[in-house]
Amino acid sequence: MGGIKTSIARKVAMALSGLFLVLFLLQHFTINFTSVVSPDTFNEISHFMGTNFLVQAVLQPILIFGVIFHFVMGFILEAKNRSARSVKYGVYNGGANASWMSRNMLISGAVVLAFLGLHFYDFWVHEMQVKYLEGDMTGLNQAGEFRYYEETVAKFAGQPIRVGLYVIAFVFLMLHLLHGFASSFQTMGVNNKYSSAIKKFTKAFAIVIPLGFAFVAIFHFINH
Amino acid sequence: MKLNLKIWRQENKDAQGKFENYNIDNIHGDMSFLEMLDVLNNQLVEENIEPVEFDHDCREGICGMCSLQINGEPHGPDRRITTCQLHMRRFKDGDTITIEPFRANAFPVVRDLAVDRSAFDRIQQAGGYISVNTSGNTQDANSLPIQKENADMAFNAATCIGCGACVAACKNASAMLFTSAKVSQYALLPQGKVEATERVLNMVDQMDKEGFGNCTNTGACEIECPKGISLENIARLNREYLSASLKG
Numbered sequence: 166m167g168g169i170k171t172s173i174a175r176k177v178a179m180a181l182s183g184l185f186l187v188l189f190l191l192q193h194f195t196i197n198f199t200s201v202v203s204p205d206t207f208n209e210i211s212h213f214m215g216t217n218f219l220v221q222a223v224l225q226p227i228l229i230f231g232v233i234f235h236f237v238m239g240f241i242l243e244a245k246n247r248s249a250r251s252v253k254y255g256v257y258n259g260g261a262n263a264s265w266m267s268r269n270m271l272i273s274g275a276v277v278l279a280f281l282g283l284h285f286y287d288f289w290v291h292e293m294q295v296k297y298l299e300g301d302m303t304g305l306n307q308a309g310e311f312r313y314y315e316e317t318v319a320k321f322a323g324q325p326i327r328v329g330l331y332v333i334a335f336v337f338l339m340l341h342l343l344h345g346f347a348s349s350f351q352t353m354g355v356n357n358k359y360s361s362a363i364k365k366f367t368k369a370f371a372i373v374i375p376l377g378f379a380f381v382a383i384f385h386f387i388n389h
Numbered sequence: 390m391k392l393n394l395k396i397w398r399q400e401n402k403d404a405q406g407k408f409e410n411y412n413i414d415n416i417h418g419d420m421s422f423l424e425m426l427d428v429l430n431n432q433l434v435e436e437n438i439e440p441v442e443f444d445h446d447c448r449e450g451i452c453g454m455c456s457l458q459i460n461g462e463p464h465g466p467d468r469r470i471t472t473c474q475l476h477m478r479r480f481k482d483g484d485t486i487t488i489e490p491f492r493a494n495a496f497p498v499v500r501d502l503a504v505d506r507s508a509f510d511r512i513q514q515a516g517g518y519i520s521v522n523t524s525g526n527t528q529d530a531n532s533l534p535i536q537k538e539n540a541d542m543a544f545n546a547a548t549c550i551g552c553g554a555c556v557a558a559c560k561n562a563s564a565m566l567f568t569s570a571k572v573s574q575y576a577l578l579p580q581g582k583v584e585a586t587e588r589v590l591n592m593v594d595q596m597d598k599e600g601f602g603n604c605t606n607t608g609a610c611e612i613e614c615p616k617g618i619s620l621e622n623i624a625r626l627n628r629e630y631l632s633a634s635l636k637g
Contacts, residue, residue, distance in 0.1 A: 172596070242605075250493050250562040253492070255395075262462070269606040351624050352627060356625070
């Protein structure tokens, strides 16, 4: 990150990593949603994603790097921005000219980061332990069936606190995306006759995807 | 009307500033905000108190000299106007009005409400110009055909008066709107193409050196700009910068 020195270069790096994570969200949600409509399909895809060499050895490290880069760069930019005004206003009416989402990306991002800690603990750490420490790459439980669906359901069934925390995190993810997704296009220099359509699409995405994640968690909480 | 004014007082850029309260009476709704401050200063002089220093010049919304953060917004609560065009009818009898200087490390306070905005001059000097032969053989600008749409966008960008409201409004104290307007007014015209690469690289470099923050696309600058400079200019600046960076 030390090589990205100018303000615009940092903004573009932030936008690109954000767009990459948006693509990941779409892929993650698509797989999650199969757990609602077809447990067998969910098991098949989960096993493929969890054992495929390309996904595990190439895409997963890139994703982890993307997540870390986005958060670290976000904190670096925030620190620089705060240092640009060392004497704060006595009265600052930020709500008069900018949305809450756009002014508080650090807060929404920090909540999503905290959620990622919980989410990694819930799923990723367990997967790493089973596959790479215990060496069990079969994806099967003791009954000889795929374990992914039942393990996912077990995380939410009868777990109101976890479901509540997930839903809160998805609300903050929505707030983060409502500003960040469209903003990344502006940073990439896209502000033209397509901007109105881009804003509508990004707004729809920012609402539908987090609500979809919340729906999956609530669905398994209610149905099991 | 009677007003309670809460005004930032600061001896010089190194001194510790603080808010002082002043009560003022007989303010007419047709007075401009700066005329109200003139009345206050007359009152302070009669009371042997140092008058409040503030920037002003044309008082017609053209020069970009007046500034002031009024109740948390640059140039006050109205849109598309400068402080000198803000009228006291916008306030109610008995109101408390908080008046502060535009705050950014790149805009150090000179005294009270007056700030040093020469950082903008240095950004402009870094590339906000075109090289023209003025030896007597200068080509008539009208001899170059320019698409009407581009001419209009260039003119709109050129209406930036450099008042600094964009920096004052931005939560990051970013100067991207100002810099983008100055880049755009040349980037859109054939006369500006020749030095386009150096211009954008040098102006952004100077902007960063001055200590302004990064743009996070909140849009506050566009809302508070008295001339309505559009965020389209920031997107154009980003494009120009990326393109220039690739060219080296």
